[in-house]
Amino acid sequence: MTDSGMGTELGDVASLDAATAAFTRVRPRLFGIAYRMLSSVAEAEDLVQEVWLRWQTYDRSTVTNPEAFLATTTTRLAINVLQSARKRRETYIGPWLPEPVDTGADPYLGAERGEALEFATLLLMEKLTPGERAAYVLREAFDYSYAQIADILSSTEAAVRQLVSRARKHLKGERHASVPAAEQRELLTTFLAAARSGDLAELERLFTPDVTNLSDGNGRKGVARRPLVGSARVAKFLQAISSWFWDDVDVRWVQANGQTSAVLRQNGSVYGLLTVSATSEGIDQVLWLVNAEKNKAVPA
Amino acid sequence: MFDPHDATVRRFAAACRRRDRAALEAVLGDDAVATCDGGGLVPAPAAPVRGAAAVARLVLEIVSGRAGAELTIESVNGRAGLALRHASRAVAVVGAETAGPRITTLWIVLDPAKLTSWHRG
Numbered sequence: 001m002t003d004s005g006m007g008t009e010l011g012d013v014a015s016l017d018a019a020t021a022a023f024t025r026v027r028p029r030l031f032g033i034a035y036r037m038l039s040s041v042a043e044a045e046d047l048v049q050e051v052w053l054r055w056q057t058y059d060r061s062t063v064t065n066p067e068a069f070l071a072t073t074t075t076r077l078a079i080n081v082l083q084s085a086r087k088r089r090e091t092y093i094g095p096w097l098p099e100p101v102d103t104g105a106d107p108y109l110g111a112e113r114g115e116a117l118e119f120a121t122l123l124l125m126e127k128l129t130p131g132e133r134a135a136y137v138l139r140e141a142f143d144y145s146y147a148q149i150a151d152i153l154s155s156t157e158a159a160v161r162q163l164v165s166r167a168r169k170h171l172k173g174e175r176h177a178s179v180p181a182a183e184q185r186e187l188l189t190t191f192l193a194a195a196r197s198g199d200l201a202e203l204e205r206l207f208t209p210d211v212t213n214l215s216d217g218n219g220r221k222g223v224a225r226r227p228l229v230g231s232a233r234v235a236k237f238l239q240a241i242s243s244w245f246w247d248d249v250d251v252r253w254v255q256a257n258g259q260t261s262a263v264l265r266q267n268g269s270v271y272g273l274l275t276v277s278a279t280s281e282g283i284d285q286v287l288w289l290v291n292a293e294k295n296k297a298v299p300a
Numbered sequence: 301m302f303d304p305h306d307a308t309v310r311r312f313a314a315a316c317r318r319r320d321r322a323a324l325e326a327v328l329g330d331d332a333v334a335t336c337d338g339g340g341l342v343p344a345p346a347a348p349v350r351g352a353a354a355v356a357r358l359v360l361e362i363v364s365g366r367a368g369a370e371l372t373i374e375s376v377n378g379r380a381g382l383a384l385r386h387a388s389r390a391v392a393v394v395g396a397e398t399a400g401p402r403i404t405t406l407w408i409v410l411d412p413a414k415l416t417s418w419h420r421g
Contacts, residue, residue, distance in 0.1 A: 041417050093340025095348065097407050099414040100393040104375035114378040119395040119407045122377070214347045259350070277350075287347050 198242030339411025
């Protein structure tokens, strides 16, 4: 394992005192890695605690570089925890955001190593594979060399370069600006025709690969509570409801929140509002506002 | 060092404290987006709220719905953001993204499980 670049002289960490000192010294960095991997203070603290327990009971006489060892253990555990955390988040009610971290109280996290910490970046990193995310975090936030990251991930330098480059591309590519209002209206019209007819191929063509279908129904009967993600899933959902949903529905257009929305009316009363947001890549969000309370202001 | 992000967040915080709708709308960009995370435990819009007027309305609801709450500027994930506390207990932490003098994005964390490290006292 190569040196992690912090240049310590830890000497013999076989004794518990020396082991504690070595751990305490790198603890802020370990937390920084874990938090950026998991977007959760609580989960990151649990993970660092787990690393501490393992470190205490490990045969430390076999470890030549405690820092590299601890960073490696943290990263690998974080990859595992992230996989199960993502499964849990699939059933989260409403939008999911990272757990905010007080960088005023933790100078190391904020001032020295501010990279890959902002909400926007953390949210975008949720779309990376755990491996891509780990490589990106270690490279961008902690300045590890590709060779060091390869050691940590048990990979090759070339593969790590690939991971980091894919992650960068993904994060940069996510920041597409919204399309102009006229184009959004055009896309909404095309989308609505495809949704009504249940045209699977046309719907998938209109969507970005990670399109999200969100419903704000506040528990209303028949309204999906969870966001649907992915062009195939969203298109299939729309195709499935197309056979019955649109039968008695007529559509009028309104301007709401600065973009065109479709007012859906069923048997003369307002059912809800449907709109899409889009970037140059296509429709990235389908929004259903079918919360009866919130639509009182919509003219019938 | 002058940081335009900090200045914009300060203007936003001042408008929040005064509950000044016009000032809030002025500091929010036309395409401002606010996403709320209530974790299913706290009432929150289930979809992102878009547009200066709608976001201002949402912010006023969250801030002015709590008499006696204190709004402070804090370092949230490395950037200036806001914390709203009631009797030293955090009830909301807000991350912000800005473009020059305007707020473009607000992330409003209301989920109590995500606010425990923000309580004071």
